[in-house]
Each structure stands twice: as structure tokens, then as C-alpha cells.
Amino acid sequence: MASKPHSHDERTEAVHDVDRAVQHALDRLTLLTNASEALASTLDIDEGLRRLCRTVVPGLADWCAVDLLDERGRLCRQVVEHREPDLLSPGLYEGELPPAEKSAASVARALRGAGPLLVTTFTAPAGAADPLHARELELFDHLGADTVVIAPLRARRQVLGALTLARTEATGGLGEDSLPLAEDLAHRVALAVENARLHGEVQHTGERIQRSLLPDLPIDGPLELAARYQPALATNQVGGDWYDSFVLPGGAMTLIIGDVAGHDLQATVAMSHMRNMLRGIAADRKEPPGKILGRLDAAIGILYPHRTLTCIYALVEKPAEAQPWKLQYAAAGHPTPLLITAEGDTRFLTEGRSMLLGVEPTQRRSDATEVLPWNSTVLFYTDGLIERRAEDLDRGGARLRQHAAALAQEPLESFCDELLSGLAEASNDDVALIAVRIPPRHESPESATATSD
Incomplete structure (x- = not known):
């Protein structure tokens, strides 16, 4: 039995679907390319992370944050960037964070290896279970977040920190389809952080050798x-x-x-x-x-x-x-x-x-x-x-x-x-x-x- 021919509207919609898929793939590739260039443009890891966040805001997220673990295991919020810079005083939400061990915060879960995580329900800051959880909920509340993706920064089987991307419903929100992109971004950030730290160690060693001579x-x-x-x-x-x-x-x-x-x-x-x-x-x-x-x-x-x-x-x-x-x-x-x-x-x-x-x-x-x-x-x-x-x-x-x-x-x-x-x-x-x-x-x-x- 011969198949029923597609109508003109169905063929047009199919073409549009293909165009949208191609455009989505191109947008993703462009974002990843721009992110890689931002990270590679400087050996200063703080400046590199700030440039990275400026490439994903506002295209992918309304605001973005990067948290890193130092050599002693202390968690520090290195950078926060918002689509409306006037909402952020310099360094307002940045700096050392409370301990992540046994914390109920989503970022702590990511640091323990879970993720990338899609967070769609939020507790009020008053209901926080621990200091880090409270800091996280306050950040979500103050900057606005209806959907959040948190991806661990993994490099060489080690978690170095976490990347947080947030959107409000007014700008479309984030969904399950955002997780692969967030994971790819987080991997690139992790490699850049590790390379910067290795470079710093080599330079520090070189300087110590030079001073000793x-x-x-x-x-x-x-x-x-x-x-x-x-x-x-x-x-x-x-x-x-x-x-x-x-x-x-x-x-x-x-x-x-x-x-x-x-x-x-x-x-x-x-x-x-x-x-x-x-x-x-x-x-x-x-x-x-x-x-x-x-x-x-x-x-x-x-x-x-x-x-x-x-x-x-x-x-x-x-x-x-x-x-x-x-x-x-x-x-x-x-x-x-x-x-x-x-x-x-x-x-x-x-x-x-x-x-x-x-x-x-x-x-x-x-x-x-x-x-x-x-x-x-x-x-x-x-x-x-x-x-x-x-x-x-x-x-x-x-x-x-x-x-x-x-x-x-x-x-x-x-x-x-x-x-x-x-x-x-x-x-x-x-x-x-x-x-x-x-x-x-x-x-x-x-x-x-x-x-x-």
C-alpha cells in the first residue's frame, strides 16, 4: 500500500526542524569555541574564568558562577557574572565559602561527584541545612534562579570545583538538554584550571631555582x-x-x-x-x-x-x-x-x-x-x-x-x-x-x- 504523501505544511515544518537543529548545533559550537578562546587568552586563571563567564552570559545563562577548591580543600567562589552588571557590586558574592563536607548544598553534591545537576526546586534561605547551603540559597534568591545547572569541574579523575549556570523563567529557563553543554563547558574549564595551576607550579619552581642561584x-x-x-x-x-x-x-x-x-x-x-x-x-x-x-x-x-x-x-x-x-x-x-x-x-x-x-x-x-x-x-x-x-x-x-x-x-x-x-x-x-x-x-x-x- 503506497504511503500517504506529506502535505506542504508538514514538509515545511520538517525543514524548519532541521534548520533549528542545525542552528542549535552551530550555536553550541560557537559558544564552546568562544569559551575555549576566553580560557586560553590568559594565564591568569581568575581573569580567564571571568572572561569565560562573560561568554556564557546572557547567551546561555542569566548569571554564572565558578567555585574552585584550593590545595587545602577549601572552597572559594572565584567569579560571579550577571547579565545586569549593576546588580553585582565587585566581589560581593565572591571569596571563601563554608566547608562543603556533608553539606546539603547542590554545589557540594557536585563536588562529591554527582552531576551535572539540574535544580528546579528551591528551599527558602531560612530553611538552609548548613552554612554552605545557606550561602547557595541566598545567591539563588538574590540573583534570581528558577532553573540551575551545576556541573563538577573534573580533570584527571579529580574534581577541582563546580560551574553554576542559572536562568529565570522570564528568559526561558534551563532544561535537561542543557546538561551535555554544561558538562562540556565544565570539562574545558577544569582543563584550563589544571593547566594554569601546573604552569604556576613550574614557574614557581623556576623562580625558586633562579633565586637560589x-x-x-x-x-x-x-x-x-x-x-x-x-x-x-x-x-x-x-x-x-x-x-x-x-x-x-x-x-x-x-x-x-x-x-x-x-x-x-x-x-x-x-x-x-x-x-x-x-x-x-x-x-x-x-x-x-x-x-x-x-x-x-x-x-x-x-x-x-x-x-x-x-x-x-x-x-x-x-x-x-x-x-x-x-x-x-x-x-x-x-x-x-x-x-x-x-x-x-x-x-x-x-x-x-x-x-x-x-x-x-x-x-x-x-x-x-x-x-x-x-x-x-x-x-x-x-x-x-x-x-x-x-x-x-x-x-x-x-x-x-x-x-x-x-x-x-x-x-x-x-x-x-x-x-x-x-x-x-x-x-x-x-x-x-x-x-x-x-x-x-x-x-x-x-x-x-x-x-x-
Whole structure:
């Protein structure tokens, strides 16, 4: 028996159903793509989660929240985003939450492995069974929620937190068909959180290694020394910046600042190799700075042919009684040292320069000598202290001179601290600096007697 042909209306409705299904699939794919891009756009997990929530509100939910468990098992609400931002004061519902163990809250159930959960009935806040349940019901009541989906954030068989999506009936509500999408979103969030934490652990390990490789400064003698290292605050990256100082057998004080190319753990390891090579060459040869850097360059060409670095090697020595201190230095592609007098006059020391190390090992390295005023300060630093994106380098140098001049009378430790706080906070790079302060000139007893007569 022949089948009855479909009517025109039935065929039209079938086409519309297919179109709606295709559009629904495209919308879901777009949402997931946008969510992945939001999470991948930054290594700052708090900012990544905030960007994620802004991609799902208001398209998927009227408001969205992400709760995370920390390494001690404490639950913290990292972010809450609402389709009407005016309803949320900054951080109003965010922060540490009550314990989730044995709680009747839906988020606690999700943390115990249930879910994703669809919640359609709600108890009044006054009927809460425990503190976390009360906080959850208050959130639902204050922000409005007729249907809520809570999905656990699972990664590598571990629950890291929960994603909460909420809608009111006025905007359509959430149903069973929302659960697969919420679960997919939660999985992507969990992977991003885990990756961010792993990245943070690696960076923290790299920073600890880098700090452990930085030396103790010489403390005996008339020269005052201070040094600082700070990883990039904006990107939380470690790199190859380092400083060093030690006294040679003849009494000269070495001052070294360097920067190995790269911003990863390998650059940190390479930095330690370069530092140790330079220490050995300097202690063995006792030659002028230009020759020392030339020997280091030759060693790099043999042992690390694909590594480059910038470096300043300097010697501070007092030649004779009542004579001024002198600085002999060589700079290989490194930012120029800054001389600051006690009166606040500043000047970059621009002599003794050559190209960075690791490019042309046969190049002759020049050096220069500078007479240092009494009670003056010489500052050596890496480029993170002065360089900024989309800014002329001269502007960064002028800013450094201005800050240093204002701090000329400060104790050397405060001098370094204030420079870092004033200049390094906006840096996208790590920063190392070392400063030496020449002692003030003291009159001899004979000259003082002659003056009084």
C-alpha cells in the first residue's frame, strides 16, 4: 500500500526542524569555541574564568558562577557574572565559602561527584541545612534562579570545583538538554584550571631555582652593595636575568649584570652556566673587563653555540690613599649603567660598549674607566626596568633617571626597593639590578687640624 504523501505544511515544518537543529548545533559550537578562546587568552586563571563567564552570559545563562577548591580543600567562589552588571557590586558574592563536607548544598553534591545537576526546586534561605547551603540559597534568591545547572569541574579523575549556570523563567529557563553543554563547558574549564595551576607550579619552581642561584653579596669593606631580582609581574615568567659580585684576590670588587635570551626554565638553567663560567674566567685571569667578556664569548661559542646574552662586567677599585674610586667596565649589548651623584645628578655611562655575546666570538671587546665621585651610586640593571611595549626606550631611560635622582639621598636598600616599586610593576619582563655606593670622602686628622688652625 503506497504511503500517504506529506502535505506542504508538514514538509515545511520538517525543514524548519532541521534548520533549528542545525542552528542549535552551530550555536553550541560557537559558544564552546568562544569559551575555549576566553580560557586560553590568559594565564591568569581568575581573569580567564571571568572572561569565560562573560561568554556564557546572557547567551546561555542569566548569571554564572565558578567555585574552585584550593590545595587545602577549601572552597572559594572565584567569579560571579550577571547579565545586569549593576546588580553585582565587585566581589560581593565572591571569596571563601563554608566547608562543603556533608553539606546539603547542590554545589557540594557536585563536588562529591554527582552531576551535572539540574535544580528546579528551591528551599527558602531560612530553611538552609548548613552554612554552605545557606550561602547557595541566598545567591539563588538574590540573583534570581528558577532553573540551575551545576556541573563538577573534573580533570584527571579529580574534581577541582563546580560551574553554576542559572536562568529565570522570564528568559526561558534551563532544561535537561542543557546538561551535555554544561558538562562540556565544565570539562574545558577544569582543563584550563589544571593547566594554569601546573604552569604556576613550574614557574614557581623556576623562580625558586633562579633565586637560589643568585649569590650573597660581599659584606666586608667600605663599598655598600644592594641587589634585587623580581620576576615579571604581568606574566609570571622566569627568565635569564642575573646579578653577581665577588672580590678578586687583588682587592677589586666585581659587579656583574646579565640577561640570557629566553623566558623559561631553560633560560634560567643557561643563566647559571653562564654565571659560573664568567666567575671562573674572572677569578683565573684577573684581566680587564673587555678581555674577560671576550673569553666568555669564546667559551659560549664552543659550549653553547645557539645561546646569546647581554652582560656588563665591571671592577670597582681604589687605586691609592685619598684618591677617588674608579670603575672599569665593559658592556656587551646591555643597558648602560647609571651614575647618580649624592646631589642627584645622573648620567648614563655609555663607553666600553660592544655587541651582545654569542654572536661573533672573535670580536674585540673594549672597556672604559670612570672616576666615581665620593658618595655616588652606580646602578646596573636589566632591560625589564626601563622597557615598555609601544614606548620609546629613551622615555624609559628618562623615567629611570628621574626616579634615581629623587632617591639619591636614600639608603641603598631603600633606593633599590623604591626603584622596583616605581618602575618594575608595569614590566612584562623580569628585572635584576645591582647597585654600589661609594663611601663619602673623609678628611684625614692632619687636614682637619690644619683647617682648625
